Amino acid sequence: MKKxxxxxxxxxxxxxxxxxxxxxLTQRDGKQVKVTVxxxxxxxxxxxxxxxxxxxxxxxxxxxxxxxxxxKMIDADCPDQICKNHKKISKDGETIVCLPHKVVIEIxxxxxxxxxxxxxx
Amino acid sequence: xxxxxxxxxxxxxxxxxxxxxxxxxxxxxxxPGIKIGLANGVIMxxxxxxxxxxxxxxSVVRIVLAGLLFGNPVTIVYSLxxxxxxxxIMILLKxxxxxxxxxxxxxxxxxxxxxxxxxxxxxxxxxKIYLYLPVLLVSGTITGVVIGVLAGTLITKIPKRLMxx
Numbered sequence: 001m002k003k004x005x006x007x008x009x010x011x012x013x014x015x016x017x018x019x020x021x022x023x024x025l026t027q028r029d030g031k032q033v034k035v036t037v038x039x040x041x042x043x044x045x046x047x048x049x050x051x052x053x054x055x056x057x058x059x060x061x062x063x064x065x066x067x068x069x070x071x072k073m074i075d076a077d078c079p080d081q082i083c084k085n086h087k088k089i090s091k092d093g094e095t096i097v098c099l100p101h102k103v104v105i106e107i108x109x110x111x112x113x114x115x116x117x118x119x120x121x
Numbered sequence: 122x123x124x125x126x127x128x129x130x131x132x133x134x135x136x137x138x139x140x141x142x143x144x145x146x147x148x149x150x151x152x153p154g155i156k157i158g159l160a161n162g163v164i165m166x167x168x169x170x171x172x173x174x175x176x177x178x179x180s181v182v183r184i185v186l187a188g189l190l191f192g193n194p195v196t197i198v199y200s201l202x203x204x205x206x207x208x209x210i211m212i213l214l215k216x217x218x219x220x221x222x223x224x225x226x227x228x229x230x231x232x233x234x235x236x237x238x239x240x241x242x243x244x245x246x247x248x249k250i251y252l253y254l255p256v257l258l259v260s261g262t263i264t265g266v267v268i269g270v271l272a273g274t275l276i277t278k279i280p281k282r283l284m285x286x
Contacts, residue, residue, distance in 0.1 A: 002221045005221050009223075009262055012227065012228075012231055012262050013258075016256075020256065039245070079192075079194075079195070080196060085153075093249050094249075095250055097245060099195065099196050099199060102245065104250075
């Protein structure tokens with residue numbers, strides 16, 4: 001291991017940890033849930049109301065549940081099951097993505113939130 | 122030529138086996154994209170002991186076959202983006218001669234995550250997916266360092282004449 005390796009590894013870690021801290025400090029609690037399939041909005045719901053929703057996807061089925069202010073993908077018949085194994089989310093800007101079915105579940109702080117806020121908050 | 126094909130086949134097989142081992146031991150973090158990256162170790166050995174072209178061929182064939190055999194055909198494009206970006210970064214960093222396999226592997230691991238996430242952002246048309254990047258930078262660096270130590274040892278132990286064609 002050379003000295004420059006340490007700079008490289010250290011540099012990446014410092015950038016990562018700083019941005020983690022910034023995200024953690026600035027992230028608000030979520031209020032709304034937006035579900036998109038292939039970029040189109042298919043469902044919007046309040047995070048404070050418990051519900052189970054079956055997301056309409058062409059090639060299968062994804063089922064999500066809102067419970068006590070958290071969203072979780074409780075069922076999916078996609079091949080990789082990554083979305084189902086994803087931890088539950090509750091904070092503004094957090095997402096659960098199902099790549100094979102092109103599903104994105106996204107938490108927003110309010111209904112008027114847009115992409116720009118999401119990137120700069 | 123024949124020897125080259127045989128050698129590449131051997132390394133594709135090796136990379137596939139380690140990919141399968143990774144499928145068998147998932148890391149249950151609840152965050153997608155955290156992987157050990159064992160296959161990257163095989164690719165690194167190829168970059169050091171053969172040519173970047175061979176590393177590229179083995180890497181692409183490995184990703185496509187692993188996706189078809191025990192992964193998910195739909196997500197091959199994501200793995201390819203990660204794999205190719207990772208490889209480009211590692212080849213360029215090696216050319217600078219400033220880094221050891223440990224640093225190069227860490228950069229490669231991080232490159233894999235960046236490539237994969239960028240394709241996800243583009244295809245899903247949702248930039249918020251980038252919020253996962255910091256966590257993945259940390260995990261990619263840690264696993265990259267571990268694989269780098271491993272591959273660095275292998276590179277010095279494997280006699281180079283075995284790879285000469």
